[in-house]
Amino acid sequence: MSFVGNFSFVVVCVVGAVLCSQSIIEFGVIVSFMIYIRLFTSPLGQIAQIATTLQSTAAASERVFEFLEEKELEDESNKNFKLESVEGKVEFKNVVFGYDKDKTIIHNFSAYVKPGDKVAIVGPTGAGKTTIVNLLMRFYEIDDGEILIDDVPISSLTRENVHSLFGMVLQDTWLFEGTIKENIKYSKLDATDEEVENACKVVGVDHFIKTLPEGYNTIFNDGTSISVGQKQLLTIARAMVENAPMLILDEATSSVDTRTEQLIQKAMDKLTKNRTTFVIAHRLSTIKNADLILVMKDGNIIEKGTHKSLMKQDGFYKDLYESQFTSKHAEVIEN
Template identity: 60%
Template sequence: MSNEMNQQPRKRGPMGRMGRGMQPGEKPKDLKKSIKQLAQYIGKYKIAIFIVMICAACSTVFNVAGPKILGKATTVLSEGLMEKIRGTGSIDFARIGTILLFVLGLYLMSALFSFIQGWIMTGVTQKVCYQLRKEISEKINRMPMKYFESRTYGEVLSRITNDVDTLGQGLNQSITTIITSVATLIGVLIMMLSISPLMTLIALVILPISMGLIGLVTKKSQKFFRAQQEYLGHINGQVEEVYGGHLVIKAFNREKDTIEEFEKTNNILYDSAWKSQFLSGMMQPIMMFVGNLGYACVALTGGLLAIKNVITIGDIQAFIQYVKNFTQPIQQIAQVINMVQSMSAASERVFEFLNEEEEDQTTENPADIETVTGAVTFDHVQFGYNPDQIIIHDFCAKVKPGQKIAIVGPTGAGKTTMVKLLMRYYDVNSGAILLDDHNIRDFNRRELRDAFGMVLQDTWLFKGSIMENIRYGRLDATDEEVIAAAKAARAHHFIQTLPGGYQMELNEDASNVSQGQKQLLTIARAILADNKILILDEATSSVDTRTEIEIQKAMDNLMKGRTSFVIAHRLSTIRDADLILVMKDGDIIEQGNHEELLAKNGFYANLYNSQFEDIVA
């Protein structure tokens, strides 16, 4: 496509990418807003979340009750040993066995409720992720062209893949962990108080120490999680860009520069990733150290109380288990906090994308596109991708239905920009574009674009059969109609020579057919679509002269009775145009048919003759 396609100014980063990456140390812009929006999605599954909470509570009750009951078995065993030593009795193994079977039943019930809780929560998480991906996919179709022309594909894809996956994993683990951990803390605290308030007080001393250390680590790690998620998107964009243009990179020997640029971005990602993961990994050893201090204090106090016959040996065993169970949920909450930070950073990027500006898809009382005949009027059109940088100054032209209009001019004159305005990829700054005396703003965007068929210089084919790629122009077309369109585009012959013919599978970038063949397939697709207005932007630039003549014949038949806009650099292909608009610096400087413009001996004549100077020489 012509260079004016890229005239919109961009903030460029390494290798031409959008330079909007977050600097290491930047915090989330609006964390509370992201969490609130995420809560709205989760709120749709209130009943499921409530069941999860019930299951978590039941699982916790059964799990927390186990150590104290198991401690009774230890007490029975220790008392039996003492009686056996004194010769006054023996160990009651039957009672111990009953207690152990009962405890086993408790743990099995706990595991069952835990399984149900995890199964339900996984379903909720996947539904939320599915909904987010669906909304992102739908959002893409409602967003203006300027968004995608100022960002790399990889950055957009990162929102759908990495960010949604990170959000899903964090959501699945964080909610269940928080519910279980809080329930366990409460349950364990109650059981500890029932055994010994004094030992419980000693165990609770470790809490402020733990929370203080957790808060310190969290504050340090939060900024690095955001940077890690942001630069992961930049890495994806860079890899996608390099992979797509690896032939050009090799042709210009830019491998070294490409690697250097990648390493710069990768170093920032590495720096933020290892710092966030290192700080996250510090949670466990810190909590273990604090927990061990608690064990030592509890063991010492418990031993003294047991000597004084205030508590039993089984109570000490149970209490030590509770201390472990008390510090474990604190560790889990600490880990979840890090996970929530990463999840929040990902959700912020997802919702930031979903909150981007959208095109107006519908219009009140829209004009009927079905009655359009193809008359187009450009009425003093003025446009600039930035309001302070006008590139189309005063474009005026009147096109009758069925006319073939050629738009010519040097690179950067604004030819493709006019096509974008006609399709309402952008709206004019002032003036108007009329379609059958209706301002194009009076049509719904989707209906307006249904009236146009496009064949661009940059071909686009997807992974699938040749039949499916041509049928993309009209999905309800029969095989016979697809073949007829291929014949009209002079593509039928080469398709038959391919292995599999129309059922041959094109690979991801359609590199298993030539550039000229790809162009023929896109032309066949446009023929099949049978739109009222055609736009051909350098449609024959990728084919040889003989094939170009064949395509031109097919195009002449296709354009009969249809308004056609042809952008061409090879002026020999538009000599039969009804009207030629000669553009320079965003304005029409000449217009007329081929003979009239040659007779003027002006800019067009010089442009046309310059293409044959070498031949004449």
Template identity: 60%
Template sequence: MAEGRRRGSVGRGTMPGEKAKDFKGTMKKLMNYMGRYKIAIFFVFVFAVGGTIFNIVGPKILGKATTEIFNGLVSKVSGGSGIDFGKIGKILVGLLCLYVVSAAFSFVQGYIMTGISQKMTYRLRKEISEKINRMPMNYFDKMTHGEILSRITNDVDTLGQSLNQSATQMITSVTTIIGVLVMMLSISPLMTVVALLILPLSMGLISMIVKRSQKYFKNQQEYLGHINGQVEEVYGGQNIVKAFNKEEDIIRTFDETNDVLYQSAWKSQFLSGMMMPIMQFVGNLGYVAVSILGGYLAIRQTIEVGDIQSFIQYVRQFTQPIQQVAQVANMLQSTAAASERVFEFLEEEEEDVTVPNPVSVEGLEGRVEFEHVQFGYNPNHTIIHDFNAKVEPGQKIAIVGPTGAGKTTMIKLLMRFYDVNSGAIKVDGHNLKDFNRSELRQMFGMVLQDTWLFNGTIEENIRYGKLDASHEEVVEAAKAAHVHRFVQTLPGGYNMVLNEEASNVSQGQKQLLTIARAILADPKILILDEATSSVDTRTEVRIQKAMDNLMKGRTSFIIAHRLSTIRDADLILVMRDGDIVEQGTHEELLAQNGFYAELYNSQFEKSA
């Protein structure tokens, strides 16, 4: 199971160039989601347009300074007064002020847009985090851990970054294209037509490169995912790799995948790198044409010399935003794809957390009844067929049976991780569906076969069962779970920090800590799902004695494969293929000489 989770933990995320299934619908949702920031977006638009316009006017004014210098030189040759440096100085000071204002506008719009994108990513992560706690368990059964994590990390990051870049870039690029085109036409419509004729040539060449490189980019992203998956999986299972001497096999598999990645990566990067040189080459052809035509028009005094310089700058400014618009279009595809995945998650059907007029858990004794329970994780495949049982308050109930009999499934139904397909589970006569899920689960303390500890101190991990518990209460729970002694031997004791996977304590110690956590919670009903499966026999005996004292007056459900651990249970439910085939005490079931007796004796036969 752990290995399966590791394999599933590699999140694919949104790949560059990935397209959304419904681009228009997703972008509409995104716009609606950004509605609360509309005032800030309006100011982004105003400052972006303002900064761009001031920037566009610059070359025209600089052209006037160039014309003034040219006229001064001509005047000096003709015996005139020469260059008017005072006038040129005023023009340059005005130009400097213009550029300063443009830079200030760009800074302000960048500041506002960054704030919008970060607030959005913060809000999305918060909503996703809250959503996870409202999701039904069957969602996590059909989705890998990595896929869910990818939506919180990769997709939200992609959305925030691409939105921050694409929104302002789209505004400035479109404004630049329109503004520059107007300025070019104001200088010379003929030169503008010549400059624009170059564009179809460059666009045709770029589209050819894009079509050729697309398949290589796709392969690059696909095999990058394979590489990441292999590295993560091998890193997580390094001890297994070494134990089975699979280093050479893994290196060979990695080399094969890495070779495919190398071939597709260099081809895609090479073709992508060709775009800029081609654009520059075509652009230079345009400059030559504009310069020749501009010189001819200046000789004929149709335009001034400074206008040639201004026009060349405008041609350079005109081609750049066109490239940016193409990049933004691709970025918007990534934005839409990331948004679609995030919104899909946020729109998933939620667990019904509250019910009208819920039953209070106060004063309940812990009587549990299973009435004709039928259930299947898949509606078309029933695994619990007709489960019936009645448990009195304070009883110790053991559920036994072969793997796949439905033991853990019954516990999941009891906790309302899943709802029954038909029949009912009742606590003190009340249907589980009549409780609020959160309040219902306060009644239960649970110790699972798969231990879960988080990165924090040992005391914090135990206190997870009761967040307001004092240090003394934590210690008492630890003593009851026979965990206190070994904690004292650890560096830092209760303040020792467990690492991310809690690998700095043994598996048995981890299990003891989770038992201490359940003890601290002091629940009405205690559930132990293979709780002692990872503990040595000597420790198991001590835990059993402690648990016997703790389970007095508390309804307890125990799932155990080692039948020797549940001899003193008040009632043993024997499950097979989703049904209870036998029930009774240990002695009664052995006397029946049925399925339980067969299971019990088979363990000792194997030992013998």
């Protein structure tokens, strides 16, 4: 539109100059034509602007309507039973699940977890490990089968109740805008400052936080420069403060270096003691001491047992475990 406006100025000037030099028109005519052009092009420019606004409105409303059209969560106001303190027995019974109805991802998953056990789920990317965690937390409803906590099917509990039983640290960390202290206290609002600081000391971010200008009261937002690993440590501290009866760690230490991981590992061992814990980890050395290792592939458990028994089986787990060491060897040799 501005090109059309400016181009007409040029045309008027050139044509006007020619006509004026031949005394066909007077100079005043050129000036008045310039004013006409201005009058003509400014509404055109406005229309163009409105068109852009309309386009972004259309794009935004698409998102709003998409959200409004989402299916409502099932009403749970009639569920009065509440599981308060749990022993930590978890049982998966023939669980079948797919995000889309026509594509099953978890085919027939059964597992029994004794109270206080540390269960490791390992397997290649896309095997369905995170999906199992999502089902356990009831973020999605299973298509068939049952998940029981202390012999109570989780479908008979309210979602809030299920969530309150687990502390979780996920692969993708999320922190909201607010002070670091508020972020850590998020899952237990009545935590004292001392609890917060202790948790941070244990995971080793206390020192880092103290170097920030406002310490624990530093406002955390998009501009705060903090590494992914440090974010992960903060969410681990959050889970520690929460102190829930069961714990889920989904690649919780994937973004921190190996030495920090070892330090966290020690703290975690304290945290996971006598507490049913589900650990998903890529570095298999960190889950060697698990009471039960479930090896998943394409939504099925293909092997299960302890580290020792799985190594003896000489199957997929052994391959996976050894590949981590051989690749490290290869790196050392290359360097």
